Amino acid sequence: MSSVSKVACFINGEERLEDNVFEKFNPATGEVAALVVESSQSLVDEAVMAARAALKGPWGKATLEHRVDALRRLAVLMQSRFSEIVAEEILDTGKPIAAVATNEINRAIANLNSFADIALSERIEPFRTEMANGASAINETVRTPVGVIGIVAPWNLPLLLLTFKVAPALACGNTIVVKPSEQTPRTAVLLAKLALEAGIPAGVINVVHGHGANAAGSFLTAHPGIDAISFTGETKTGEAIMRSASVGPRAVSMELGGKNPALIFSDCDFDAAVTGTVRSMFDNAGQVCLTTERLYVQRPIFDRFVEALAEKALALKPGDPMDPSTTMGPSISAEQQAKVLGFYERTARGGATVITGGGRFEMPAPFTNGYWVQPTIWTGLGDDAEICRNEVFGPCAHVAVFDDEDEVIERANNSEYGLAATIWTKDSDKASRVARQLENGTVWINCWRVRDERAAFGGFKKSGVGREGGSWSLNFYSHPKTICRLD
Numbered sequence: 001m002s003s004v005s006k007v008a009c010f011i012n013g014e015e016r017l018e019d020n021v022f023e024k025f026n027p028a029t030g031e032v033a034a035l036v037v038e039s040s041q042s043l044v045d046e047a048v049m050a051a052r053a054a055l056k057g058p059w060g061k062a063t064l065e066h067r068v069d070a071l072r073r074l075a076v077l078m079q080s081r082f083s084e085i086v087a088e089e090i091l092d093t094g095k096p097i098a099a100v101a102t103n104e105i106n107r108a109i110a111n112l113n114s115f116a117d118i119a120l121s122e123r124i125e126p127f128r129t130e131m132a133n134g135a136s137a138i139n140e141t142v143r144t145p146v147g148v149i150g151i152v153a154p155w156n157l158p159l160l161l162l163t164f165k166v167a168p169a170l171a172c173g174n175t176i177v178v179k180p181s182e183q184t185p186r187t188a189v190l191l192a193k194l195a196l197e198a199g200i201p202a203g204v205i206n207v208v209h210g211h212g213a214n215a216a217g218s219f220l221t222a223h224p225g226i227d228a229i230s231f232t233g234e235t236k237t238g239e240a241i242m243r244s245a246s247v248g249p250r251a252v253s254m255e256l257g258g259k260n261p262a263l264i265f266s267d268c269d270f271d272a273a274v275t276g277t278v279r280s281m282f283d284n285a286g287q288v289c290l291t292t293e294r295l296y297v298q299r300p301i302f303d304r305f306v307e308a309l310a311e312k313a314l315a316l317k318p319g320d321p322m323d324p325s326t327t328m329g330p331s332i333s334a335e336q337q338a339k340v341l342g343f344y345e346r347t348a349r350g351g352a353t354v355i356t357g358g359g360r361f362e363m364p365a366p367f368t369n370g371y372w373v374q375p376t377i378w379t380g381l382g383d384d385a386e387i388c389r390n391e392v393f394g395p396c397a398h399v400a401v402f403d404d405e406d407e408v409i410e411r412a413n414n415s416e417y418g419l420a421a422t423i424w425t426k427d428s429d430k431a432s433r434v435a436r437q438l439e440n441g442t443v444w445i446n447c448w449r450v451r452d453e454r455a456a457f458g459g460f461k462k463s464g465v466g467r468e469g470g471s472w473s474l475n476f477y478s479h480p481k482t483i484c485r486l487d
């Protein structure tokens with residue numbers, strides 16, 4: 001046990017190792033992979049104080065250009081430490097290197113540059129105001145930092161999702177305390193260390209570790225020294241955090257759960273729709289908030305489509321995360337694996353036809369005790385079945401048949417969630433018509449998970465409060481101040 005590495009908090013530019021630690025397991029093997037500091041209330045207090053002090057220091061006085069340069073230096077430094085970041089992310093998540101190295105970390109780095117560009121381009125033009133006495137004034141609205149931002153992050157795309165928050169928060173001149181998921185503590189600390197190396201002053205990014213309720217997560221979100229809270233995670237957790245945020249009150253940005261539909265019309269490009277839908281169901285072992293968990297396929301192609309999906313699901317290859325040919329990783333934890341297998345068991349018992357999967361993968365050593373679950377496809381249940389309503393966050397979906405456009409729109413919208421939807425058809429008028437009627441924050445037409453940091457991102461209904469991306473992020477991480485002077 002003593003050889004297991006420890007993951008420290010990072011406060012005011014220094015690593016903080018404390019005696020109170022919890023075990024973090026490697027999802028691919030089930031072995032203890034790290035001992036992580038479980039932050040006490042007083043450690044969280046220190047982190048918030050460090051962030052508050054840093055606001056009064058050089059960072060608080062830095063110009064937008066200076067902050068944007070710092071973000072770009074951080075991006076360059078991250079690029080130069082790319083393999084180290086990839087290795088740390090894989091240790092925490094067990095994800096295949098093909099996904100982490102070709103997609104996630106590149107996109108995390110790109111986010112720093114994108115928000116640097118957005119902050120520079122989204123300046124608000126001043127207004128000339130004519131006055132009754134014939135004189136005029138200039139009204140200029142400038143962005144000022146909100147203060148100390150508390151960021152609470154999930155485990156599914158640890159560094160990537162963190163950068164969607166850290167980059168605009170820093171561009172706007174705030175300081176930060178991050179509480180990464182207890183499942184994925186490493187890359188947040190690495191990001192904070194690299195930021196210091198890139199010249200971002202000590203105390204601007206602080207990281208505390210630990211669990212959520214009655215632990216580091218709630219210590220942070222209830223802390224009176226936090227000025228705004230940015231959260232990504234489950235809807236229920238979002239509700240608890242909003243209750244904490246009501247004291248103050250503090251602004252919240254909430255990216256929450258989903259139960260995302262795909263609408264597959266019989267006039268689609270069949271092969272593209274199969275390939276795209278398989279990605280949207282099984283990428284990251286289904287642990288993406290945008291994962292498709294409900295499919296509606298038009299009757300003429302239903303049987304052929306289900307068969308083609310099953311064939312591709314069976315071709316996915318779980319295995320050593322460091323093997324470039326591995327295409328499927330494990331669930332993040334034993335709890336998540338049990339949650340997914342619980343859905344599998346209840347769905348089969350509820351009368352679904354199991355097209356493929358339905359259990360755990362039997363893996364060879366050293367992966368025997370990892371948290372592997374099979375990609376799973378069901379048919380045959382009604383829209384009110386548990387599997388068609390509740391988010392699983394695993395590699396699985398129920399496929400239902402539909403006949404016409406109005407019917408499928410109504411069924412796709414019949415959900416508490418409204419994060420994302422996907423439409424597959426070659427008829428572009430129909431695609432636009434359907435997209436406008438779907439109650440989702442993002443609708444993809446003949447593609448999936450193509451994101452532009454300048455566009456709005458977030459959820460309708462129980463999938464979120466507020467938006468990330470472009471000016472929406474800048475509006476959350478800054479207070480507008482209007483300065484008026486006579487012309």
Ligand code: NAD
Pocket residue numbers: 152153154155156161179180181182210211212213214216217218221232233234235237238240241254255256257258288289391393419459463464
């Ligand atoms: P989670 O809500 O369990 O945990 C997220 C974070 O909140 C963790 O850091 C956790 O420690 C912390 N936390 C838990 N309880 C808390 C409390 N009472 N007070 C303060 N902090 C608390 O979510 P998860 O399991 O890490 O992530 C999966 C969920 O995230 C899924 O529902 C998924 O859809 C959602 N998600 C949404 C988006 C999006 O952009 N909408 C993106 C990724 C994930």
